[in-house]
Amino acid sequence: MSTMERALRSSSTRKTEHIFEPILGLVFDSREEAREFYNLYSWEVGFGVKLNNSRAGTKKNNKIDGDEEYRSMQEIVCQRSGYDPRVKSKTKRCGCPAKIQLLRTDDHGWYISSFVKNHNHPLSVTCGQKREWNSHKMIDQSTKDTIKYLRQNNVSLTRIHCILSSMFGSMGDVPWTKRSLRTVCDQITRDQMGDDIRKTMEIFKEMHAEDPGFQFSVDPSRKGRIKTLMWCSGRSQDQYACFGDVVTFDTTYCTNIYKMPFGLFVGVNNHFQTTIFAGVLMTRETTNSFEWVFREFLRLMGGKAPKTILTDQCKAMTTAIGIVMPDTYHLWCKWHVMKKIRESLGPLYTKNRKFRDDFWLVVNGMLTEDEFERGWNYLVTNYNLHNSGFMIRTYECRHKWAKPWAKDKYCARMSSTQRSESANFMLKRFVPRNSSMNHFVSQYNRLLFDRDREEDIAEDKTKQVCLRDL
Structure with missing residues (x-):
């Protein structure tokens, strides 16, 4: 038990005015423990402390104390101790005599050999005043x-x-x-x-030891640096085998100190819960990088390609999907297509409720291509949007996002980025901004554990209940 713990435990029966008041002969294991004890006392009283004079051990006892030269005496004084009248600059020092003196014990600890209690200056009273002392700005x-x-x-x-x-x-x-x-x-x-890559690889080894199905893949640069890093758990692979017909892939989330985009392969399980298949950290979002990502994803998932994949409007990603997964139907997430509508259409969208209702009726309510074409022409003509760049671009790519062109494709109700956005939101709960790579991977693993627990709970609730014979 440390000296501070003993002081706290005996505080109710103490005979001194303060909990941490120094007593002659009080023993400490280290100089830092003594400094911290005296600093706690100084907080109670209203002053700050600092290390002052010390004396090296004799040649006979001149040992090495950690990385420092062995000391046989140490003074810890009030911060306002010492005063040099020759110095003309402003100073708070006033030659305060308050201090404790430490000497060595036989087992190379420290004990209080001298204690000067009185100060020659006003003491701090409020917490705000006490916090201004340098020693109280330090965190233990x-x-x-x-x-x-x-x-x-x-x-x-x-x-x-x-x-x-x-x-x-x-x-x-x-x-x-x-x-x-x-x-x-x-x-x-x-x-x-510090040593981020080594720590990350150690975490992967630990994850593989706990989960034999865990896999990761690295795409190195010519200089041996990591360009892309992908990983997935054994359970994620099992879930993909059952629920991997539709996948959303989103790289809009960036939460690490290297500003590397993070991509999530996300699906939905039989309880309509978000399930995460794999995570990937990328340094570049090029066609070659995405080709590597999609090829490795298929390899980790046993070669099975999804029937439908939903992404944002990234051209490099679109090209890579066409090369790696030519038989997979590629849709754009409606949320990404529509996210700039406010700034593109301005007051027409933000202040005209009739237009908003008409617009979303066309976007979400038209079931056939003919209905959509008539509805879109109505919007363009009735609201004079013939020259709107947003309306022109959105119409030209309608086959990538509009319901009439996607209605015969299996999407598991994932035609928007709701699933990716939901997974990104969950990730933000676990991973702080500017994370190192090893901490990012560690916290991502906690997210997977959280999702697995939620699935287990839902699975338990849907088990068939057997009624006893009456």
């Missing part, structure tokens, strides 16, 4: 571990601050600023980036 290791855990689970900076505030009692009692919290989060991201 246990809190850093909590922050790291929360960030790994995609908890925002503001929410983390609120959670820590509740732990300390209120927002005003948190002994550091939001800026300090942001600095810690940035450091966590930098640490995750």
Whole structure:
């Protein structure tokens, strides 16, 4: 049990004024533990602390203490200690005598050999004043571990601050600023980036050990760098075998620190739930890159091509699908086709409800090609849209998205990007922005686990119930 834990446990029966008040002879395992103890005391009282004079060990005891030279004495003082009258610049130092002095124990720990309690300056009273001391802007290791855990689970900076505030009692009692919290989060991201590829490959090995059906594929560049990375679980392959007739593929989601587009192969199961077949990280969205993606996807899925695939309007993707899956019917997601309607048609769309009703009646309600043609001509003529670039482009590609041309194709009610958008929304719950590759893969795996649990629950609810004979 550490010194701080003992102080907290005995706080109800303490004889001192403060919980963490230094006592002569108090023992610590390390200098950092002693500094943290004195810093907690300084928060209670209303000042800040810093390391000051130290003394190296004698030649006989001049050992190496970690990576530092062995020290036999260390002073931890008030931040306003010391004063040089020759220095003309502004300073808060006033020669404050408050300090503790540490000496070595026989087992190379530390103990308090001297404690000067009194200060020669006013002490801070409010939490806002106390936070201005440098030592109280630092975040202790246990809190850093909590922050790291929360960030790994995609908890925002503001929410983390609120959670820590509740732990300390209120927002005003948190002994550091939001800026300090942001600095810690940035450091966590930098640490995750270190040796990123090796960490990612280790995660893949762990996933394969837990799931023998897990597979991944890498498309390397000539310099040995990763151009494209795809992976899928054994369960995803089984789901594709059953529900892979219709697939949506969307690369509009980008949530990693390398700004690599992330693609999701998504389908729908027998409970009409979103199911994820595979994920892919790409550095470039070219025809060659998409060819590799679709070929590898088919290979990982046992060579079975979907009957229908829905994508956005990417020309490179359209070309690649025609080469790799010539017998697959390719549709464009209606959401992507229509997403610029507001900015393209302006007030006509945003302020004219009659036009909106007429427009969506044509888009969603026409069942035959003849009905669609008449309805579209009505829109163009009645609202004077003959020169509208949006209407011209949308009409020219009608066979890729309009219901009359897709009605005889099996789409499993996925003719919009609802499924891809839904999967992207779910991914955002698990993966924070600017993630490293290894953290991205790890959190994606959590998303798969979440989807598997939802499917198991739905499967259990639909089991046949056997009634006992009465």
